[in-house]
Amino acid sequence: MCGIAGIFHPGTPKPVEPNRILAMIAAQAHRGPDGDGIWTAPGVGLGHRRLSIIDLEGSPQPMSDGSLTITYNGEVYNFAELRDALIAKGAIFRTTGDTEVLLHAWRAWGPSMLDWLNGMFAFAIHDSAAHTLFLARDRLGVKPLHYVELADGSLAFASELKGLLAHPQLRRVPDLHAVEDYLALGYVPDDACIVAGVRKLAAGHFLLVERGRPVPPPRRWWDIDFSNRATGSAKALGEELVDRMRAGVRSRMVADVPLGAFLSGGVDSSAVVALMAEASPKAVRTCTIGFDEAGHDERGFATTVARRFATDHRERVVQSGDVSLIDTLVASFDEPFADGSALATYQVCALARESVTVALSGDGADEALAGYRRYKFQSAEERIRGLLPAHLRADVFGTLGRWYPKADWAPRPLRARSTLLALARDGGEAYARSVGVTAPELRAQLFSPSARAALGGYVAEDRYVATMANAPARDAIDRAQYADIKHWLPGDILTKVDRTSMAVGLEAREPLLDHRLIEFCATLPANMRLRHGEGKWLMKKAMEPYLPREILYRQKMGFVTPISAWFREALAGEAIALAKSRTLGETGWFDMATIARIADEHRMGRAEHGRTLWQFVMLERSMRRMFS
Incomplete structure (x- = not known):
């Protein structure tokens, strides 16, 4: 894995x-x-930082071949097959890695080269003969790419925002709309940036810049389609699903450095380890972290899987209340990022890096196969919505919801008020709120009157509503999954894994995000993804010959961080200090009295505001680091 950066002058070649x-x-x-x-x-400059994975002594970057020069971050897993195809077309290779394959692919196919690639990547190719710069990002957004048009007319790009921040011409001005997005979702999505003017090349898009012409908008080169349905029995489709999972795993096991896997003991990572063990002649290296709180500790499940497949297993217990990594995370993410599981993800990446350079993860299955509990609630709520006209739903459920007592502390099935209010809304709006952190009503209180005026009615959830309304989909689950693949997956999950793994010099690979597997999953009938409230139903049935039932059908845990407890204990002082923060106060965007109120309510146990307070802690530290 690598870091890339560059500058291109589309006008005069300064x-x-x-x-x-x-x-x-x-x-x-x-x-x-x-x-x-x-x-x-x-008129052009390209830069590269290398983490050597394949062709360790060769393939230095930036790499030039005639009129073409590339700087590239990622892995193309089918590069050997592409190399053979390009040799058949007359290409002559000097190296054995995948970087040179991209140069010859551009020469042979131009932008349509992207359709041939199976991998995770973000790269820039300069073509001096055509006077162009070509920027591209992989289908699902595994690898990041930021860019900005500067005052001197140049286009600058970098893997991470910090790469652009190193350019002296970048004006560091925070974007209020991105703050609204962040408070709503817990991350700054891929169609926004905390630094005004900076953009992220969207997943499955490319940007082709020609000298003498303005920088055009990016073009989409790939999308996921939920509108078609596969036919066949559950047995046949399950076998095909496992075959595609197997192909994804095996293609990602190619490396010239030590390779292993994250193993939480959940379905997804266990399935990856099972298929790795099937393909590996030696013991798979696995690692897991445990927590000092029994309710959050999955080591027992991970040990069960490790013993079943005789892996070379390592584990470490970490303090669930360890807040010492906050500043490390702030530095790693640049933009504010409030997914509390990033703490645990960083720790498991650091543990893995002690013995391997590449680690396979189980990320992607929840989005592809409806594994999150919220899909179950969305499906049930949509069935009820279909029974009543919209105006009647709004009157009946809205009235009941407003009168029902609030119970944020309870499990969702017992939070009748939240369910009733969700039923009063359209499906897209209700789902957008379900994936969010701080609700629009509370955000309206947290923003100052001037900030609300500056936002001009802009609401972060609207992107989810629009995406779901326009999704190539047949039903509610399709639309929810499509929106998550477009927003949640690249903005939260893949950003978290990329930044935490790269922070320790580890390459993380996601075999369950192989695009051929994702495309197949999108065609599965909805009841093979979600059945009787069981997400990833077909995957679990198909993996029964490989994994024990107590792994396949146990309740999903994930990396849980006790954030709410922190603000009544270790971070109580942080909560109080937020209301006095100069960094937040000087923006003029926030009602500091409201911040003080919610901090006090949470600390005294009168209300639950832990996740919102965590958002403000990460926002304050991020803005202090970038804009002070």
Whole structure:
């Protein structure tokens, strides 16, 4: 895995100062501890930090071949097959890695080269003959790419925001709309950025910039389609599902460095380890972390799987109340990021890096196969919505919901008020709220009158509503999964894994996000994804010959962080200090009295505001780091 950066002048080919490229890649040194390189020519400069995985001694970057030069972050898993196809077309190779394959693929196919690639990637190709810069990002957004148009007319890009922040011409101005997005969702989504003017190239998009022309909007080159349905028995489709999972795992086991897997003991990571063990002639290296609280500790399940497949297993117990990593996470993410499981993800990445350079994870199955509990609630609520006209639902359920007592502390099935209010709303709006953190009503109180006026009615959840309304889908589950794949997956899950793994120089690979597998899952009938409240139903049935039932059908836990308890204990002082923060106060965006009120209510146990307080802690530290 690597870090990339570059500068391109679409107008006059002004010289690019090499020291600027050096500064941009130096800021991302953690992404590539094994080497660096820069390349400049009239009007363009490219930089690279390398984490060596394949062709360890060869394939230095930026790599040039005739008129083409590339800087590339990622892995193309089918590069060997593509290499053979390109040799048949007359290509001559000097290296054995995948980087040179991309150069020859561009020469052979142009932008349509992307359709041939199976992998995770973000790269830039400069074509001096055509006077173009081509930026591309993988289908699902596993690898990041940020870019900005600067005052001198240049286009600058980098893997991480910190790479752009190293450029002296970037004006560091926070974006209020991104703050609204962050408070709503817990992360800054891929169609926004906390620094005004900076953009993220969306998953499955490319940007082709031609000298002498304005920078165009990105173009989408891939999308997921839920509108078609596969036919066949559950047995036949289950066998095909496992075959596609197996292909995804095996393609990601190719590496010239030590390789292993994260093993939580959940269905997804256990399935990956099972298929790795099937393909590996030696013991698979696995690792897990446990917590000092029994209710959050999954080590017993991980040990069961490790023993079943005779893995070389390592584990470590960490303190569930350890808040010492907060500043490390803030530095790793740049933008504010409030998914509390990032703490545990960082710790398991650090443990893995002690023995391997590449680790396979189980990420992606929940989004592809309806594994989250919220899909079950959305499906049930949509059935009820279909029984009554919208205006009647709003009157009946809205009235009941407003009068029903609030019970945020209870499990969702017992939170009748939340369910009644959700039923009063359209399906898209209700689902958008279910994936959020701080509700619009509370955000309206937290923002100052001037901030509310500046937002002008902008509401973060509207992107989810629009995405679900326009999804290529047949039913409510399709639409919810499609929206999560477009927003939640790249904005939260993949950002979390990329930043925490790269922070310790580890390459994380997601075999269950192989695009061929994802495309197949989208065609499965809804009742093979979610049946009788059981998410990932077909996957679990198909994996029964491999994994014990206590692994397949146990309640999902995930990396749970006791954030709410922290603000009554270890972080109680942080909660009080938020209301006095100069960083937050000087923006003029927040009602500091409301922040003080919710901190006091939470600390005294009168209300549950732990996740919102965590958002403000991460926001305050992130903004202090970037804008102070």
